[in-house]
Amino acid sequence: MRDGFWKNLPINDWTNKEWEGLCDGCGKCCLIRLEDEDTGDIYNTDVHCKLLDGANCRCTNYENRRDYVEDCVQLTRENIYELSWLPKTCAYRLVAENKPLFDWHYLISGDKDTVHNANMSIAHMTTSEIHVKVRNLPRRIKIWPGEGD
Numbered sequence: 001m002r003d004g005f006w007k008n009l010p011i012n013d014w015t016n017k018e019w020e021g022l023c024d025g026c027g028k029c030c031l032i033r034l035e036d037e038d039t040g041d042i043y044n045t046d047v048h049c050k051l052l053d054g055a056n057c058r059c060t061n062y063e064n065r066r067d068y069v070e071d072c073v074q075l076t077r078e079n080i081y082e083l084s085w086l087p088k089t090c091a092y093r094l095v096a097e098n099k100p101l102f103d104w105h106y107l108i109s110g111d112k113d114t115v116h117n118a119n120m121s122i123a124h125m126t127t128s129e130i131h132v133k134v135r136n137l138p139r140r141i142k143i144w145p146g147e148g149d
């Protein structure tokens, strides 16, 4: 990946490796989200998608995930400007909003563990959706660090 690609180069000039490499590994986009039908507001829970490894925040079957999780959203160079539910700390959202990456992002710190050490990931703090009844999800709403107003 080229130095500072996310701030120095147009997004359409990034290689696929750079596009994928922008992810900070926080895992927050793999949380189960709830929508308030009246307001349209989206709330995160502390429950994660059945395919997520809750310890390292990685999808356990990324290549074939759509076979198991139909509504998994693929981030693209086009839709990151429209996905209002993306975490405020998400590197793709920050780029879409023309904001700098946080200093705990590994592209800044040089260490993929800093997202965890800074308490900005969901590692070891969630439960798989396979263990939680749908009716109990509202009780699992959680505002994660970095997501408050």
Ligand code: SF4
Binding pocket: 022, 023, 024, 025, 026, 027, 028, 029, 030, 075, 087, 089, 090, 091, 092
């Ligand atoms: S929320 Fe954004 S930065 Fe975090 S894991 Fe998902 S895509 Fe990567």
Ligand code: SF4
Binding pocket: 029, 030, 031, 049, 050, 051, 052, 053, 058, 059, 060, 061, 062, 065, 066, 069, 072, 073
């Ligand atoms: S299928 Fe994989 S990438 Fe998609 S939400 Fe689930 S764990 Fe995340």
